[in-house]
Amino acid sequence: MKVLVPVKRVIDYNVKARVKADQSGVDLANVKMSMNPFDEIAVEEAVRLKEGKEHHAAGTASEIVVVSIGPAQAQETIRTALAMGADRGILIQSDADIEPLAVAKLLKAVVEAEKPDLVLMGKQAIDGDNNAVGQMLAALLDWPQATFASKLEIGGGKATVTREVDGGLQTVAASLPAVVTVDLRLNTPRYATLPNIMKAKKKEIAMTPVADYGVDVAPRLKTLKVVEPPKRSAGVKVESAADLVGKLKNEAGVL
Numbered sequence: 405m406k407v408l409v410p411v412k413r414v415i416d417y418n419v420k421a422r423v424k425a426d427q428s429g430v431d432l433a434n435v436k437m438s439m440n441p442f443d444e445i446a447v448e449e450a451v452r453l454k455e456g457k458e459h460h461a462a463g464t465a466s467e468i469v470v471v472s473i474g475p476a477q478a479q480e481t482i483r484t485a486l487a488m489g490a491d492r493g494i495l496i497q498s499d500a501d502i503e504p505l506a507v508a509k510l511l512k513a514v515v516e517a518e519k520p521d522l523v524l525m526g527k528q529a530i531d532g533d534n535n536a537v538g539q540m541l542a543a544l545l546d547w548p549q550a551t552f553a554s555k556l557e558i559g560g561g562k563a564t565v566t567r568e569v570d571g572g573l574q575t576v577a578a579s580l581p582a583v584v585t586v587d588l589r590l591n592t593p594r595y596a597t598l599p600n601i602m603k604a605k606k607k608e609i610a611m612t613p614v615a616d617y618g619v620d621v622a623p624r625l626k627t628l629k630v631v632e633p634p635k636r637s638a639g640v641k642v643e644s645a646a647d648l649v650g651k652l653k654n655e656a657g658v659l
Contacts, residue, residue, distance in 0.1 A: 405558070405580075406467045407450045408520035409490065410511055411443040413474050413481040414531045427629040430531070439481045442526025444488075446586045448593040449556060450524050451489035458591075464558050465522075467491050471514050473507055475499050479609055486604035487596035493607070494518075498614040498621065504532070506621040508540035513617045515545060520581065522563065527552055527585040538585035548578035554589040 415421055415430070416438040422431045439447075447470065456462025470485040471494040472478045482493035496510055515523060528535035542549035550565035554573070557564040563584055564577045578584070596604070614621060642648045652658050 405453075405465050405522065406469065406518065406520040407453060407465045408515060408518055408523045409443070409446050409450050409468060409470050409485065410507075410523070410525045410537070411447065411470055411472050411481055411485055412440040412526075412529045412531075413437050413472065413478045414440045414529055417441055417530055423630050423632050427631060429627065429630050437477070437481075439484050440526055440529045440531075442528060442530070442586060442588070444484075444526075444593045445588065445590050446524045446526050447485045447488050447490060448591050449586060451594075452591065453558065454489065459557060461559075469494065469518055469520065471496065471511065473498060473502055473510055473614070476611075479611075482609055483601075483604050484596060486607045486609075487601045488594060489600070491607065493609040495609055495611045496614050496617065497611055500621065500623075502614070502621050503623055503625060504534045504536040505540055505624070506619060507537050508544055509619045510614065510617055510621070511537070511541050512544045513619060515541075522558070522580060523547075523583045524556075525583070525585055527587055538583055542583040545581075545583070548582040549584070550576050550578045550582065551585045552587045553584050554587050556584060556586070556590065 416436040419436050424431045450465055450468045452458055453460050453465035454468060468490040469492055470482050470490045472482050473496040476497060478495055482495060486493055494514060525538055527538065538551060539549060550563060550567065552567045553565045554568050555566035561580055562577045563580060563582050564575065565584060566573055566575045568587060642651065
């Protein structure tokens with residue numbers, strides 16, 4: 405079984421994002437970038453499918469292909485995935501910030517060329533937080549989809565996914581090929597060891613300009629401005645429950 409894992413290069417989750425002075429977007433200059441955490445979980449699960457870790461049978465996945473869309477620096481993100489255990493990478497080069505629909509169309513072209521049995525991807529990227537590409541890709545491919553996976557089992561030509569919903573846990577089954585998006589509780593990604601990092605340098609990364617895919621990536625959305633959230637004001641201490649009720653009633657007007 406071939407597994408395709410899309411990954412995205414984003415601001416590291418430990419870094420506090422800064423807004424540009426002209427409010428046109430987030431300042432990426434001299435900022436540490438890394439793999440989107442949800443995508444890292446998807447890579448880990450794909451490697452476990454290959455290794456037979458946890459509840460997976462050994463050799464469930466025979467090949468893991470990682471694809472990223474972004475600038476040349478996104479090769480570092482792909483190398484991280486290769487060091488974790490992926491087999492080869494594909495970089496669709498673009499210096500522009502591509503919107504979710506265009507990303508889904510580009511991934512559709514990659515799926516048609518690679519013919520994977522499973523697309524395993526993060527449920528969302530922590531920069532845009534759109535949570536849209538997985539669903540759009542499944543719709544474009546006319547494939548079954550299972551989102552927000554907290555457990556994944558492959559067998560009998562199906563992907564059985566346990567997902568978290570408001571009322572608890574829901575288990576669904578999707579016939580392969582399918583698109584599965586992963587949530588935080590699926591696994592804990594491994595740290596790439598130095599020997600594997602060295603091996604990853606020899607693994608193949610195919611680089612292709614975005615124009616070669618014949619996909620219209622022109623933006624359909626316009627960002628008016630980006631601002632930081634307002635700072636929270638300091639709280640007020642009260643002496644008793646009666647004081648609290650009085651402030652809520654007389655000052656806040658919520659009672």
